[in-house]
Amino acid sequence: MKTLLCSVLLATCLRAALAHYTFPxxxxxxxxxxDWEYVRITANHYSNGPVSRLPHPSPAATHRSARTQLTDVTDPEFRCYELxxxxxxxxxxxxxxLAGSTVGFMADNTMGHPGYFDAYMTAAAPAADSEAAGTGSTWFKVWEWAPRWTAATGLIFDSENINQVNFTIPKNLPSGQYLIRLEQIALHVAETYQGxxxxxxxxxxxxxxxxxxxPGPTVAIPGVYTGYEPGILINIYDLPSNYTGYQAPGPAVWSG
Incomplete structure (x- = not known):
């Protein structure tokens, strides 16, 4: 019985680990x-787990149930989740x-969670490699990929089971140093606050x-979300009868 239990737990942990990812x-x-040449290395670079209340997840935290890995969207580490x-x-x-060119991020694993993608940018002062960059209300959204919805099919997540995303830097963006922040909000356990x-x-x-x-409108990160937005706090498997489509959180996209 003990051997069987260990095998089941190991399989569960392996499935959880395979479902998680970083963007190195x-x-x-x-x-x-x-890896991590131009992307700031994140606190989850070993665990691959999502942003957690624990700023630097321990190995034990990697094997916790996904439902216990709560996210505090007001924590300073929510900005870039640096190590x-x-x-x-x-x-x-x-x-x-080059402004107007296509850029992107590649994950270190297949992104198997259904969710919403977006990309924010901020002018970086005094420079992109400064810890002070992006600490004000300077972030603006340049791209998003939201799930589709119809009354017949419900939510459709075209972004599920991919390993990279690409988008365009606005052509009219002024030259200078910036941070580009890619974000996926995975919604498979989003039915409770911080889930x-x-x-x-x-x-x-x-x-x-x-x-x-x-660029605009501009927002602060953290500060852009409360965690109660309908695009963040949502049960994608049990939508209300009056549901009319996914509501993307955060500001509108600035396309330049």
């Missing part, structure tokens, strides 16, 4: 860069990218060939 690889100029809030930025390189799982990665970039646009 930035995609720029048609090239997938090396070290002070030193990680300076240890990460800054990629040069939604967040997977985050922040790349450091220097944008060249930009324009004279004014």
């Amino acid at each position: 690889n930035f995609i720029a100029n048609g090239t997938v860069t090396t 070290d809030l002070v030193n990680t930025a300076g240890a990460t390189g800054t990629a040069t990218v 939604a799982q967040f997977y985050i990665g922040c790349a450091q970039v220097n944008v060249v060939g930009g324009g004279s646009g004014t």
